[in-house]
Amino acid sequence: MLVLTHTGCLVMIECISDSGPVVLSLKGRLDSTTSELLETQLRTLYAEGHRCFILACAELNYLNSAGLRVLMAVRKTLAQHTPSGGIHLAEARSHVRDVVQLSGLDGLFPLHASLAEARAAAGGTI
Amino acid sequence: MWKNIAPLVHWFLLAAGAGLINTGGFLACRRFVSHVTGFATMHGIDLAEGNWAGAVSMAFVPLYFLLGCMFSAWVVDRRIQRGLNPLYSLPLGTIVVLLVFVAVAGGRGLFGVFGEYDLKANHLLLALLCLACGIQNAVVSTATGLILRSTHLTGTTTDLGTGLVRCLWMPKNSPERRLEGRFNWMRAGQIAAFILGASIGAYVFPNWHYLAFALPAGLALVSAVLIWLRHR
Numbered sequence: 001m002l003v004l005t006h007t008g009c010l011v012m013i014e015c016i017s018d019s020g021p022v023v024l025s026l027k028g029r030l031d032s033t034t035s036e037l038l039e040t041q042l043r044t045l046y047a048e049g050h051r052c053f054i055l056a057c058a059e060l061n062y063l064n065s066a067g068l069r070v071l072m073a074v075r076k077t078l079a080q081h082t083p084s085g086g087i088h089l090a091e092a093r094s095h096v097r098d099v100v101q102l103s104g105l106d107g108l109f110p111l112h113a114s115l116a117e118a119r120a121a122a123g124g125t126i
Numbered sequence: 127m128w129k130n131i132a133p134l135v136h137w138f139l140l141a142a143g144a145g146l147i148n149t150g151g152f153l154a155c156r157r158f159v160s161h162v163t164g165f166a167t168m169h170g171i172d173l174a175e176g177n178w179a180g181a182v183s184m185a186f187v188p189l190y191f192l193l194g195c196m197f198s199a200w201v202v203d204r205r206i207q208r209g210l211n212p213l214y215s216l217p218l219g220t221i222v223v224l225l226v227f228v229a230v231a232g233g234r235g236l237f238g239v240f241g242e243y244d245l246k247a248n249h250l251l252l253a254l255l256c257l258a259c260g261i262q263n264a265v266v267s268t269a270t271g272l273i274l275r276s277t278h279l280t281g282t283t284t285d286l287g288t289g290l291v292r293c294l295w296m297p298k299n300s301p302e303r304r305l306e307g308r309f310n311w312m313r314a315g316q317i318a319a320f321i322l323g324a325s326i327g328a329y330v331f332p333n334w335h336y337l338a339f340a341l342p343a344g345l346a347l348v349s350a351v352l353i354w355l356r357h358r
Contacts, residue, residue, distance in 0.1 A: 031271075061206045064271030065309065072302050079301075094357050095212055099271040102133045104308045108301060 021052040021088070021122040023115065027059040030067035039070045043077070051078060054118045058091035063099045071109060086110075090118035133356075134312060136349040137266055137274050138319040140218075143342035143349075144262060144277040145323025146330075147225070150339055151255050153331045154232070154240050155248035160259035160277035162188045183249045190253040194260020202268050214269060214357065217261045218350035224258045225343035232336020240335035262346070269353075273309060274316050286313040 012027040022045055030038060042053060053074075057063075075087050089100065090112045100106050112118035144160060151159035158164045165188045172181035197220070202212040228251065231237065238247035259277040266276035275281050289310040296303035323342070330338040 059209065061209070062271070065273050067271075068305065069302070072305055076301060093206075093211070095206060095269060098133060098269065098356070099273070102270055102273060102312075103305060105305065 021054045021119060022050045023054045023056055023090075023119075025056040025059070027061075029062040030060060030070075031062060031064045032066035035067045035070040038067070039074060042074045046074070046077060051081075052086055052088075052122050054088045054090055054115065054122055056090050056115055057093070057096055060092065060096055063096045065103070068099070068103055068105060072105075075108060086122070088112060088118045088122050090115045134315065136352040136356075137270060137276065138315055139345045139349045139352075140262055140266060140276050141274075141316045141319035142323030142326075143345035144259060145320040145325075146327040146342040146345070147255055147259060147277070147339070148320075149324045149327030150331045150336075150342075151252065153327075154237065154336065155243050155251060157243075157248065157252055159252065159255045160191065160263065162191055163280075179245055183245055183252075187249065187252045187256050190256040191260035191263075194257040194262075195264040196260075198261050198264030198268070202265055206268070211357065212269070214265060214353045215350045217265050218346050218353065221258045221261055221346040222343045222350065224254055224261075225339045225346065228254050229337050229339040229343065232339065237336065240331075274312060276316070279317055279320060282313050282316055286310055286317070289313065 012025075014025045014027070024038075024041065026038070028034065045053070071087055078086060087109050089096075089109050091114060092100065092111055097106075097111055100109060100111060110118075110121060112121060148159045148161075151157060157168075165184050169181050169184035172178075172184055198217045201216045202214060206212050228237075232240070232251070236247070237251040238244040263275055263277040266274055289306050292306045293303055293310065296306060323345075326341075327338065330341060
């Protein structure tokens with residue numbers, strides 16, 4: 001298990017699994033102030049060869065358009081080089097799901113009720 | 127198609143309600159309601175003209191908008207930060223109560239004659255309407271991740287202008303452009319809903335006077351029910 005933690009006053013990003021799809025646990029707020037941390041983390045993992053990510057959002061309290069833009073930017077990189085790569089969102093709370101659905105992005109970033117469901121959809125092992 | 131529109135309906139209803147409230151407030155006492163900049167401007171003008179009572183009134187009214195935002199933050203944002211589900215229906219229900227009170231109390235003469243500015247009576251009216259708008263704006267801003275606002279259009283128009291230029295330079299058919307395009311449609315939809323509400327208000331308030339505030343109360347109630355159905 002790879003454990004990388006970015007701790008700021010507003011967001012914590014913890015990489016809790018790098019076997020199969022990488023699972024990143026997000027805690028706090030993903031907005032214009034903090035989304036750069038996530039982008040850096042995802043791009044670092046991408047440079048290491050990872051192509052599929054699951055964002056565990058059970059403790060993500062807030063997501064706004066800046067956070068969504070970062071996800072879009074990373075997904076674009078993934079799609080350019082690996083069509084099968086992608087970003088899945090798991091265990092998102094209702095207001096986070098709302099923002100994703102409001103933006104019409106639930107097609108690009110599939111929402112899953114559980115990590116197991118996300119892993120299955122992402123093609124990893126449960 | 128409906129799947130794309132469904133998450134937006136209640137926010138657009140609230141924007142239309144905000145248009146109604148602003149029209150009603152303006153026709154009732156010749157003051158814009160959810161316009162903190164305007165109140166600050168009026169405060170400055172009243173100060174310069176030595177209208178001390180008016181200056182104090184204009185300085186205090188925006189505080190009710192602030193109080194409304196704080197109330198929303200307490201029951202929505204604070205709960206989210208504590209890992210609890212936000213209570214959208216509570217602030218929206220409060221808006222319904224406030225607007226119904228305005229409709230009934232206005233009908234009984236608490237705010238003076240509809241259409242005539244009376245500082246003392248209209249101060250209370252503006253305070254209640256500002257409180258309702260502050261509550262609503264904070265709920266919508268928090269719930270939509272700042273993609274939408276509700277009771278005023280300056281921020282939305284700024285975002286729309288920026289978003290339109292972004293769309294111009296983004297590659298055609300790119301996901302980023304589609305996302306920005308959707309944001310722009312949402313912003314334009316919110317502006318259109320507000321204008322529609324304001325236009326309807328221009329017809330109903332001159333006839334129904336204060337009772338017409340029951341209309342935005344009804345829209346807030348429908349929105350609260352729709353949001354409750356989505357989150358139950």
